[in-house]
Amino acid sequence: MESRPEMGRFTTLKTKVFVAAAAVALGMVTLTVTMVSASSPPASSPSADLGASSDNPVLAAVDSSRLATLDSGPDGVRVTGTASKSGDDETRTFWYESLAGAAYAQEVKADTVNTVILDASGATLDSETAPLNSAGSDAFPSAVMTESDLTTMVQKGAASVDAQVVDIHYIPLFGGTAEIVLQPSDVKDFVANASIKSPSVLGTLARQGEPYLLTVVDAQGNVQMVLGYTPTIGEGLGEGIAWLPPGVQSDAVWGSYHSNT
Numbered sequence: 001m002e003s004r005p006e007m008g009r010f011t012t013l014k015t016k017v018f019v020a021a022a023a024v025a026l027g028m029v030t031l032t033v034t035m036v037s038a039s040s041p042p043a044s045s046p047s048a049d050l051g052a053s054s055d056n057p058v059l060a061a062v063d064s065s066r067l068a069t070l071d072s073g074p075d076g077v078r079v080t081g082t083a084s085k086s087g088d089d090e091t092r093t094f095w096y097e098s099l100a101g102a103a104y105a106q107e108v109k110a111d112t113v114n115t116v117i118l119d120a121s122g123a124t125l126d127s128e129t130a131p132l133n134s135a136g137s138d139a140f141p142s143a144v145m146t147e148s149d150l151t152t153m154v155q156k157g158a159a160s161v162d163a164q165v166v167d168i169h170y171i172p173l174f175g176g177t178a179e180i181v182l183q184p185s186d187v188k189d190f191v192a193n194a195s196i197k198s199p200s201v202l203g204t205l206a207r208q209g210e211p212y213l214l215t216v217v218d219a220q221g222n223v224q225m226v227l228g229y230t231p232t233i234g235e236g237l238g239e240g241i242a243w244l245p246p247g248v249q250s251d252a253v254w255g256s257y258h259s260n261t
Contacts, residue, residue: 058104062171066093068118070100076112076129077105083117083125088215088223090125091243092179093117095213095228098130098241102233103139103173105132113233130239136232137174137209145176145204154180157200163190166217174231177205179213187218191225191244194252198227209237227252 059070068080079101083093094117101113111132117125145153147170158165163184170178182201184190190197198206198214205212213228224245231238242253 056104058100058107058173061103061173062096062100064096064169066096067100070104072104072108072110076110076114076132077101077108078114078116079104080116080118083119085119086125088226088243088245090117091226091228091241092213092215094126094128095179095211095226095230095241098230098233098239099171099173099177099211102132102136102230106139106232130234133232133235133238136238137211139173139232141175143175144172147172147176150176150178153203154178154201157203158182160200161190161197162186163197163201166221174211175208177211179215181215181217183217183219187216187224191216191248191250194225194227194250196251198252224248225250 056070059067066081066083068082070077070079072078079097081093081097083090094115097115097117098113101115105111105113111134112129113132114127114129116127119125147168150170151165151168154168155165161184163182165180166183167181168178169181170176180201182190184197194216202212202214204210209231211228211230213226215223216225216227218224223243225248226241226243227250228241229238230241233239240254242250244250244253
C-alpha cells in the first residue's frame, strides 16, 4: 500500500508503528466500563442477528450517509462511499468504509476489503484493496458497550481536557465504537499534544485496541485533525489513518503527515 500524504494515510509499515505506539500510549491513562447493550442484545450467532434485516445489516448498523454500497464477490468485500472533498472529509469516509468492510468481511468470510471513495460528481477520490487479518477483533461480540455508556465515557473524558463534545455517531460493531467530534477550548494545543490528550476522550476505545474516529474541530466547525483506527483490516495490528491541515503537526501522527490541499 502506498503512502498517501494528501489523506494522511500511512503505509503498511508506518501503520504498524503508529498503531502500536498509539495503542500503548493511549492505553496508559484510560479507564471506564463495558456493558452489554440493552438496545442491541447478543444474538445466538452473528448470522442469526444479521439475517433479520432485508437490507444489509452492517450498513444499517453503521448508519451513515457516507456509505453507498456494501457487498461481496469473488474479489472480496466491496465498499463504496462518498465524500464532499479530499482531505479531512475523504479521511472520515475512509474510516467508515474500512469499519463496515472489515465487519462484513468477517460475516461473509472474505479475506479482502476493497474500498472506493467518490465525490459528489461520482468521480473517484481514492481506492484501496486491503487484506483482512483473521486474528483481529471480533466485529460481533456478545458484550457491547451501550451508546449511553460510551457517551458518558466520552463526555467525562472531554471535560477532563477542557473540550466540548459536538457529536457522537455511535456504531454497535466491534464491541461498540463511534466517531467523536470534539471541540477543545485550545485546539492548537490539543492537536499538538493529541497523544497525551486524546486517550482521556477515547477511553477504552484506545486502551482495548477497538476502532475509533476522532474528529477535532475549531469554534467555527472547521476540521483541524482526524485521527482513526480500524482493527483487523490491513496487515499486523490494523490500519491507522490521520489528517492534518497544511503546516499543522501532532505528536499523535507518526511522521506528522498532512494534507497539501
